[in-house]
Amino acid sequence: MSEYVIRGGEVIDASGRRAADVLVRDGSVVEVGTALDAPEVLDAVGAIVTPGFVDLHTHLREPGDEDAETIETGSRAAALGGYTAVVAMPNTRPPLDDPTVVRAVLAIGAEALCEVVSSGCITVGRAGEALAPMGELHRLGVRVFTDDGSCVMSAGLMRRALEYSLCLPGSVVAQHAEDDSMCAGGSMHEGAVSSRLGIPGRPGEAEAIIVARDIRLAALTAAHVHFLHLSTAASVDLVRAAKRDGVRVTCEVAPHHFTLTDEACASFDPAFKVHPPLRSAADVEAVRAGLADGTIDAIATDHAPHTPETKERPFEEAPPGMLGLETAAALTLTELVEPGIITLEQALAALSWNPARIAGVDDRHGRVVAPGAPANLCVLDPSATWTVDPGALASRARNTPYAGRTLRGRIRHTVLRGERVVLDGRATR
Amino acid sequence: MKHLLSIADLSRAELDELLDLAASFLSVTQRETPKVPALRGRTVVSLFFEDSTRTRLSFETAAKRLSADVMVFSVATSSVKKGEGLRDTVATIAAMGIDAVVVRHAAAGAPHRIAEWIDASIVNAGDGRHQHPTQALLDTFTITQHRGRDLSGMRVAIVGDVRNSRVARSDVQALSMLGAEVTLVAPPTLLPETLEGWPCTSAVDLDPLLPDLDAVMLLRIQHERDASTRFPSLREYTARYGLTEDRARRLRPDALIMHPGPMNRGVEIAAAVADGPQSVIGEQVTNGVAARMAVLWKLLGAGGDVV
Numbered sequence: 001m002s003e004y005v006i007r008g009g010e011v012i013d014a015s016g017r018r019a020a021d022v023l024v025r026d027g028s029v030v031e032v033g034t035a036l037d038a039p040e041v042l043d044a045v046g047a048i049v050t051p052g053f054v055d056l057h058t059h060l061r062e063p064g065d066e067d068a069e070t071i072e073t074g075s076r077a078a079a080l081g082g083y084t085a086v087v088a089m090p091n092t093r094p095p096l097d098d099p100t101v102v103r104a105v106l107a108i109g110a111e112a113l114c115e116v117v118s119s120g121c122i123t124v125g126r127a128g129e130a131l132a133p134m135g136e137l138h139r140l141g142v143r144v145f146t147d148d149g150s151c152v153m154s155a156g157l158m159r160r161a162l163e164y165s166l167c168l169p170g171s172v173v174a175q176h177a178e179d180d181s182m183c184a185g186g187s188m189h190e191g192a193v194s195s196r197l198g199i200p201g202r203p204g205e206a207e208a209i210i211v212a213r214d215i216r217l218a219a220l221t222a223a224h225v226h227f228l229h230l231s232t233a234a235s236v237d238l239v240r241a242a243k244r245d246g247v248r249v250t251c252e253v254a255p256h257h258f259t260l261t262d263e264a265c266a267s268f269d270p271a272f273k274v275h276p277p278l279r280s281a282a283d284v285e286a287v288r289a290g291l292a293d294g295t296i297d298a299i300a301t302d303h304a305p306h307t308p309e310t311k312e313r314p315f316e317e318a319p320p321g322m323l324g325l326e327t328a329a330a331l332t333l334t335e336l337v338e339p340g341i342i343t344l345e346q347a348l349a350a351l352s353w354n355p356a357r358i359a360g361v362d363d364r365h366g367r368v369v370a371p372g373a374p375a376n377l378c379v380l381d382p383s384a385t386w387t388v389d390p391g392a393l394a395s396r397a398r399n400t401p402y403a404g405r406t407l408r409g410r411i412r413h414t415v416l417r418g419e420r421v422v423l424d425g426r427a428t429r
Numbered sequence: 430m431k432h433l434l435s436i437a438d439l440s441r442a443e444l445d446e447l448l449d450l451a452a453s454f455l456s457v458t459q460r461e462t463p464k465v466p467a468l469r470g471r472t473v474v475s476l477f478f479e480d481s482t483r484t485r486l487s488f489e490t491a492a493k494r495l496s497a498d499v500m501v502f503s504v505a506t507s508s509v510k511k512g513e514g515l516r517d518t519v520a521t522i523a524a525m526g527i528d529a530v531v532v533r534h535a536a537a538g539a540p541h542r543i544a545e546w547i548d549a550s551i552v553n554a555g556d557g558r559h560q561h562p563t564q565a566l567l568d569t570f571t572i573t574q575h576r577g578r579d580l581s582g583m584r585v586a587i588v589g590d591v592r593n594s595r596v597a598r599s600d601v602q603a604l605s606m607l608g609a610e611v612t613l614v615a616p617p618t619l620l621p622e623t624l625e626g627w628p629c630t631s632a633v634d635l636d637p638l639l640p641d642l643d644a645v646m647l648l649r650i651q652h653e654r655d656a657s658t659r660f661p662s663l664r665e666y667t668a669r670y671g672l673t674e675d676r677a678r679r680l681r682p683d684a685l686i687m688h689p690g691p692m693n694r695g696v697e698i699a700a701a702v703a704d705g706p707q708s709v710i711g712e713q714v715t716n717g718v719a720a721r722m723a724v725l726w727k728l729l730g731a732g733g734d735v736v
Contacts, residue, residue, distance in 0.1 A: 185655065192625035198558030198598055199537050201622060268538025312516045314536030316557060 002418070005036045009044025009379060012345060013051055014353045015368045022049055024375045027418030032369055042420065044379045047412050050348050051366045052084025052114075052376040053329065054355040056144070056174075056252050057228060057300035059321065060086070060116070062108065063101070064093025068397045069305035071105065074325070075112030077303070077395040079421045081325040082411040084376035085115040085356070085365045086303075090126065091149040097121035097132040102140050113421045113429065114414075115376075117359055119144040122161045122173060126150050131161060138168040143360035146174035148228055149275075153180055155213055162223035170360040172250070174226040177210035177235070178202065178276055187316045189262040189277040197266060199316060202277050208234035215242040218249055226358060227251040229302050231276040233286030240295040250358050252300035255331040256322060258287045260401060270311045270318030271401045274304070277320075288341050291350060298355040299347075301328045305397030323400045326393050331402070333382055333409035344382070352378075377415040384410035394427060432544050432551045433724050435560045436602040444569075444606055448578065450723035451570045451716065458494060458719055467730045468497035472527045476502045476519070477554070478509070478534040483690055483714060484554050484564075488531045491721035495730070500527070515539065516546055523547035528729050532556070550728040552721075558593050558654065564689055565599035567720040569607060571713050572644055575685060581608035584641050586632075588614040588670055589648030589697050590656045592621050596689045597648060601629045612638060615670065618659035635670055636679075644685040647672050647697040667696055677702040685709050 006022040011032065021036035021044075022029055055078065061069035071088075078086045088105060090096035096105065102118045109116025120137035124130045126147040134145055145165065152158045152175060165171045183202040188194050190201025211227055215238060218225040230236060230251045242249045256274060261281050264272040272278060290296040304321025311318050329351060336342045342350075356366025367373040387406045390398040414422035421428055430443060439447075457465055473492040477485050485501075492499045502522060509518055522530065529550040532540040537557035544551040555561040576583060585604055591597045591613045601611050605628035613620060613631040620631050632638060639645075650656045650666065660666050667673070672686065677699070680686070686698075686708045694700040703710060 190622050192623050195621040195623050196598070196626055197537050198560075198593075198595060200558075203622075268541045309514050312514055312542075314515065314534060314539040314542060314557075316536040316538075 002040065003038050004040035004042055005038040006042045006044050006049055006377070006379060007036070009047045009049040011049045011369050012348055013368045014349065017345065022369060022377070024415065024418055027375055029369055029373045029375050030371055032371065042379065042413055044412070046383070047379050047381045049369065050378050050380060051352045051369060052378045052414060052416070053082045053351040054359060054361060054365045055083050055086040055301050055303065055325065056298055056355045056359055057148070057254070057302045058086035058088055058325065059091065059304045060088045061305055062092065063104065068307050069395060071108045071112055071116055073394060073396040074303070074305070075109070075114045075116060076427045077325040077393065079113040079414045079416065080394050080411060080427055081327070082329050082378035082380060082414055083114050083325060084378065084414065084416050085117055085359070085361050087117045087119050087144050087359050089148045090119050090121045090146060095121055095126050097124050097126065099133065099136045099140055102137055102142060106140065113427060114416055115361070115365070117361055118142055119146050121145070122147045122152055123157065128153050128157065131157070131164060134164055134168060138171060143170050144172055144174050146176065146228065148174065148176045151176050151178050151180055151210055155217065158214060159217050159221060162217055162221040162225060165223050166221065172224045172226045172358060174228050175210065175214050176228050177207045177214065177230070179206040179209050182206035187273060188265045189279050191262060191280055193262045193266060199265070202275065204232040204234060204279060204283065207232050207276055208238060211235045211238045215247055215249055219245070219247045222248065224248040224250070229254045229257065229276060229300065230296065231257045231279050231287065232283050236286050236290035236295055240290065243295065250297045252298040252355070253287050253291065253296050254300060254302040255324060255328045256401060258284055258291065259331055259335050264401065265315065268315045270313065270315050271322060271399050273315055273318055273320050274302070274322050275320040288336065291336060291346070292342050297350070298358060299328060299332055299350040300355065301325050305395055306399050308398055311399045321399070323393065323395050323397060326395065327388060327400065327402050327407065329380065329411065330386070330407035330409040334407045338408060375415050375418040378411060379413040381410050381412045383408065386410050430727055433562050433728065434541055434544060434551065434553045436562045436565050436599045441606055444603065445578070447566055447723045447727060448570055448573060450726060451566065451720045454722035455716065455719035464494050464496060466496045467726055468492070468495040471529070471729050472498045472500060473529045473531065473725060474500045474502055474522055474527050475531045476522065478504050478539070479555070481533055481555070483717070484533065487714070487717040488554060488721050491718050491725055494718065495722055495725055497725065515542070519543050519547055523549060529725060552724060552728065555595055557595065559595050559598060561595040561599050563717070563721050563724055564596050565603040566724065567713055567717040568600050568646070568687060568689070569603045570720050571687065571709055571716050572685060573607070574716070575709070576643065579608055580604060583609045583643045584612070585609050585644045585646065586612045586614050586635070586638055586642050587646045587648065588635060588672070590619050590650050591615050591648065592619050593651040593654040593656055594648050600646065601627055605629060614638065616660050619656065635676065639676060639679040640681065642680060642684050644687060645672065645680065646687040646689070648689070649691060649693055649697060663696055671696060672698045672702050674699050674701050677705065677707070680707065682707070687713060689713070
């Protein structure tokens with residue numbers, strides 16, 4: 001394999017920040033220092049060299065909905081967004097509740113532009129009735145168990161899943177916290193806007209109720225529960241208190257929940273429809289505060305591609321979800337770092353090493369940039385601005401809610417196991 | 430004014446103009462030949478994705494009395510049933526060269542989306558639980574016919590399945606614009622989750638309000654939109670909120686009794702009350718044609734003479 005130096009950047013990782021060149025050979029970091037030389041140079045002047053990002057929450061749609069996204073197109077979007085690993089969500093068709101399907105996803109993922117980490121279902125068919133073969137999936141490397149898209153509604157079954165996860169080292173049970181019975185037919189946040197628009201709501205309490213319940217279950221079982229895409233002030237408060245009490249709880253937030261509010265739904269554009277829904281301005285503030293004080297561990301995209309045909313249905317009839325991989329880092333810098341809500345180090349922790357630890361891939365992602373570490377890296381230009389053009393995204397789908405928005409922060413290069421998968425903002429394959 | 434999507438888009442001056450136009454067209458509809466050439470050569474498409482009898486007929490009648498050509502797109506027999514998407518359906522219609530599309534859809538905002546996609550004027554004939562602006566026009570017009578244009582201090586109760594009602598959302602805006610004090614009356618489960626930003630109040634008991642009302646509007650329970658899971662039984666509903674003969678007797682003799690239709694006689698309104706002397710339900714239907722003529726003329730005929 002090749003040898004090259006990433007030159008002139010500032011390295012930021014869990015150990016801190018320093019101006020340094022990074023020498024990469026045969027897929028690994030071999031030296032970090034000043035004035036390093038190699039046959040080839042990757043320009044990092046004015047940029048940050050950081051461990052590649054890890055997305056805890058990506059919908060790749062393959063198998064089953066390849067007209068919206070494939071593992072290949074999704075991984076290209078991920079690489080362009082600075083990600084070197086993504087956790088593929090299990091709500092494919094068929095779902096990731098069977099070793100055969102997980103093996104197939106991992107096999108296709110082996111060729112991808114980022115590492116494709118398979119999640120596994122908590123329950124068979126994500127139906128919330130019987131435990132999926134968690135042990136068999138664990139043997140294939142699955143560490144994140146989730147029925148994402150659906151909430152595990154039965155407290156008894158959720159308890160069993162948490163208990164059982166204790167015999168599967170490194171595993172985590174990740175909950176889509178929204179009480180179905182309170183959200184039936186709901187398409188947006190329940191509040192003044194939904195009341196005005198006459199669109200049935202999904203109340204914030206539907207999330208907080210499940211978060212409160214599952215924190216109790218995590219305390220009861222001593223297992224690790226992770227909350228996917230938290231979106232309300234009440235949920236953030238609950239997690240903050242649970243962490244203080246020593247409960248094994250982690251959580252993530254999606255960029256749209258710290259960027260957009262339910263007012264966006266008044267356009268009736270289904271690009272703004274997502275579950276959990278865009279919340280109130282007060283919730284957005286609380287989520288930002290949760291990131292600032294460390295209550296929220298990770299920023300995860302909930303990248304959810306949908307075809308233009310389905311997103312051209314009326315709001316109430318369109319599927320929920322929005323693209324995220326190519327905009328997450330820039331939104332983090334633009335919405336959180338630039339206004340001084342979190343530091344750049346906090347942002348990178350939330351995008352890289354924190355989620356790497358939760359996903360159980362911290363042996364190869366999110367590591368301190370030092371000799372011996374696998375070269376899974378990202379070079380980020382924090383001052384470059386760009387305007388989101390849906391047509392220019394690598395994702396097969398176009399359902400970004402940020403069309404026309406100018407963002408600060410652009411991925412210059414992404415390195416996967418030493419391979420330069422993104423060079424100067426372009427995917428190399 | 431290009432579209433009529435929501436009462437909230439109207440200024441007071443525009444609302445006044447539409448009410449004035451409705452009065453002019455009402456006199457047209459009372460002539461021996463109730464037709465004017467105002468929109469000759471214009472084409473209006475009625476595009477109803479959701480069942481409707483009175484609104485569709487009312488719009489088609491209004492368009493024909495203005496001498497517009499009317500095309501009816503019936504979803505039940507159309508390519509929509511074959512899986513065609515909303516955007517393709519309206520693009521096909523737009524390609525035929527039409528001037529206005531009257532849209533009804535079960536989902537909120539569908540007419541707003543269509544207005545972004547094609548050039549024609551869009552009239553919202555009811556979108557989900559959101560808006561039904563021409564119903565609000567005809568309701569407001571009916572009240573002003575009896576009480577004059579200034580509704581200051583007038584008390585109007587809208588009773589029933591408010592949460593699911595696009596009529597209520599539109600009526601509250603139109604009536605409050607003219608000064609009326611609107612009270613929404615329903616069990617809490619049939620009221621909107623919050624009335625923040627609504628220019629009205631709410632009440633859970635109808636009886637104390639009856640003696641002071643200038644008008645009462647009854648709404649149908651929308652079983653098709655989950656309303657029936659929101660209270661124990663129709664019997665209990667009627668007992669608490671139905672405009673029974675007994676309750677109607679407690680209204681002032683000049684209070685107007687209204688209903689946007691279709692009615693469930695014996696549930697939200699007693700048959701004898703619906704047909705009684707204070708009922709203006711029939712007038713609402715008549716006025717509906719005039720109000721819709723006003724809207725179509727305003728959107729398509731602006732600049733020309735009314736009659």
